[in-house]
Each structure stands twice: as C-alpha cells, then as structure tokens.
Amino acid sequence: MSFFNKIFASVGIGAAKVDTKLERDTVAPGEEIRGVVEIQGGNLEQQIDAIYLTLNTSYIVEKDDKRFHQTGQIDRFRLTEPFTIRPNERKQIPISFRLPSDTPLTIGRTKVWVATGLDVKNAVDPTDKDYLRVVPNQLMESVFNAVSDMGFRLREAECEQAPYRLRRRLPFIQEFEFVPISGAFRGRLDELELVFFPNSSSDMEIMMQVDRRARGLTGLLAEALEMDETNVRVTVSTADIPAMRQKIENVIRQFS
CATH class of the missing domain: 2.60.40.640 (Immunoglobulin-like)
Incomplete structure (x- = not known):
C-alpha cells in the first residue's frame, strides 16, 4: 500500500x-x-x-x-x-x-x-x-384547511428556539402565523399563531395564540402591555377531521 x-x-x-x-x-x-x-x-x-x-x-x-x-x-x-x-x-x-x-x-x-x-x-x-x-399529514392538513376556510391566510412559518416551558423532545418549535383576510374574524383579530405538538400521527395538541385587534383606548393599552394576546391549547385527533372547522372556530370565538 x-x-x-x-x-x-x-x-x-x-x-x-x-x-x-x-x-x-x-x-x-x-x-x-x-x-x-x-x-x-x-x-x-x-x-x-x-x-x-x-x-x-x-x-x-x-x-x-x-x-x-x-x-x-x-x-x-x-x-x-x-x-x-x-x-x-x-x-x-x-x-x-x-x-x-x-x-x-x-x-x-x-x-x-x-x-x-x-x-x-x-x-x-x-x-x-x-x-x-x-408535507402535512392528514390531521395537520385538516387543521390548515379549517383555518383557511375561516378566512385566514398563512403569512409566515418559521422554526424558532423553543422557550423552556414549551420544549419537548426537540430544542425548537415550528410556528405558523396566519392573518384574517376575510370571514368573521377579519377586523376582530390581528393574527392567529399555531404550534403543533404531535403525540402521534393521529393525535396532537395545538397551541393557539389569538391576537385581538385593539379597539378604543382600553384596547390600545392592552395591546401596549401585550394583554391582547391569549394562549390556548386544544387537542385534536383524526376523529375530529369531519368537524375540524367547527371545533377550531369555537375555540377562537371564545377568545376573540
């Protein structure tokens, strides 16, 4: 050699x-x-x-x-x-x-x-x-379709370092940021942010951040103090797919 x-x-x-x-x-x-x-x-x-x-x-x-x-x-x-x-x-x-x-x-x-x-x-x-x-699996796709049907458009999707309170197996999360361009939430929300925490391919937890549009002086003060944002968690599974829009919409309405 x-x-x-x-x-x-x-x-x-x-x-x-x-x-x-x-x-x-x-x-x-x-x-x-x-x-x-x-x-x-x-x-x-x-x-x-x-x-x-x-x-x-x-x-x-x-x-x-x-x-x-x-x-x-x-x-x-x-x-x-x-x-x-x-x-x-x-x-x-x-x-x-x-x-x-x-x-x-x-x-x-x-x-x-x-x-x-x-x-x-x-x-x-x-x-x-x-x-x-x-690409999204069947469950993720149903959530995206539901949000789109409600009049939201995806503005940005990024992977970011996860805060310790949200960290699971990986050191980062993927955040999807939507804005309402039509439908019932246009004028009521500034944006809607979603983070998926899959438990399996057929079951996952969704963290939603509902960012309300400021209305009047009280709303402006709340926005300045970041009190206009609400974080809520909801669990969905493939069994929810037929009524996914209704389930997601009911949650958003509670906090918009």
Missing part, C-alpha cells in the same frame, strides 16, 4: 464515497422512508466503523438582540456495524426509517435534509446530503 495513498485517503482524496438514494423525497410526518445507501470503495482498503444517518433542520436562535440560524438534529440512526470496504468495491445497504411525528414541515424557508456519513478511522468522514419535502 502506497504511503501517499494513505496520506491522500486520510484527507479524503481517493477514499470511499457514500451516496444515499431515497425512493421518494416527499413525505409526511409519521410516514416511512425507504432507500439504499451506496458505498463506493476508493483506492485502498478502509475500515468503516459505522454508517450513520441524521435527519436535520435549521432554526432561529435569538441571543444578545441578534438572530442567527442553528442546525438542529431531529433524529439519528446507526445503520451498520463495523466492516471493511475493499478498493473499488461497491456495497448497497437497504435502509428504512419513519419520519418522526414532530418533524417540521418544509414551508417557507424551513428545510429538512438527510445527512449520511461514513465513520472512517484516521480519515475525513465522507458525507452525503439529501433534501426532503415534508
């Missing part, structure tokens, strides 16, 4: 490469993703300690009055035990994993990607990145 081949492989030149091929790139939270990981051997034999796959997104962090993006790991999977890849050898490893129910949707500027890496001893770890299009 050439001395220079060892040196080149240690910095990634002529070393093994990895490529993940997914059966589909559009998926909803809770659904299964299948595919294969292809490993192509380089110019020399290498010991692969593990193949790992991570599911990632980015979220906004505020610190010292500054906002910046930080990568957040949604999940991590170890795919293999240690093995050896010979020069120019090609291996294919079938993979399957279920997208966690709390995976953010790729709406607005939110991106979700799968990163696959080889853990190679004494060398640069080869990596591969594949972006996913994460």
Whole structure:
C-alpha cells in the first residue's frame, strides 16, 4: 500500500464515497422512508466503523438582540456495524426509517435534509446530503384547511428556539402565523399563531395564540402591555377531521 495513498485517503482524496438514494423525497410526518445507501470503495482498503444517518433542520436562535440560524438534529440512526470496504468495491445497504411525528414541515424557508456519513478511522468522514419535502399529514392538513376556510391566510412559518416551558423532545418549535383576510374574524383579530405538538400521527395538541385587534383606548393599552394576546391549547385527533372547522372556530370565538 502506497504511503501517499494513505496520506491522500486520510484527507479524503481517493477514499470511499457514500451516496444515499431515497425512493421518494416527499413525505409526511409519521410516514416511512425507504432507500439504499451506496458505498463506493476508493483506492485502498478502509475500515468503516459505522454508517450513520441524521435527519436535520435549521432554526432561529435569538441571543444578545441578534438572530442567527442553528442546525438542529431531529433524529439519528446507526445503520451498520463495523466492516471493511475493499478498493473499488461497491456495497448497497437497504435502509428504512419513519419520519418522526414532530418533524417540521418544509414551508417557507424551513428545510429538512438527510445527512449520511461514513465513520472512517484516521480519515475525513465522507458525507452525503439529501433534501426532503415534508408535507402535512392528514390531521395537520385538516387543521390548515379549517383555518383557511375561516378566512385566514398563512403569512409566515418559521422554526424558532423553543422557550423552556414549551420544549419537548426537540430544542425548537415550528410556528405558523396566519392573518384574517376575510370571514368573521377579519377586523376582530390581528393574527392567529399555531404550534403543533404531535403525540402521534393521529393525535396532537395545538397551541393557539389569538391576537385581538385593539379597539378604543382600553384596547390600545392592552395591546401596549401585550394583554391582547391569549394562549390556548386544544387537542385534536383524526376523529375530529369531519368537524375540524367547527371545533377550531369555537375555540377562537371564545377568545376573540
């Protein structure tokens, strides 16, 4: 084995490469993703300690009055035990994993990607990145349809660092901000914010922030003191889908 081949492989030149091929790139939270990981051997034999796959997104962090993006790991999977890849050898490893129910949707500027890496001893770890299009599952879609039918339009969707009181498994939450452009709540609300806390693909808790429009001097004072916002939680399941609009509307009316 050439001395220079060892040196080149240690910095990634002529070393093994990895490529993940997914059966589909559009998926909803809770659904299964299948595919294969292809490993192509380089110019020399290498010991692969593990193949790992991570599911990632980015979220906004505020610190010292500054906002910046930080990568957040949604999940991590170890795919293999240690093995050896010979020069120019090609291996294919079938993979399957279920997208966690709390995976953010790729709406607005939110991106979700799968990163696959080889853990190679004494060398640069080869990596591969594949972006996913994460769409609402049936339950989320019914909530979005209900809110839209009430005359709300989505203005913004962002992943932000979660306050400790709202933090669950992940360090961030995805917030959906709606504004009323028609219907009964136009002129009554400034905006409606929703955060989903899935318990499973068929059951979730929704935190709503109902921001009332200021009316008169009292309303202006309340708005200045941020007393015009009400946070309310409601649990919905797939059984609520046929009457989802009525259920959501009843909650909003109580606080608008």
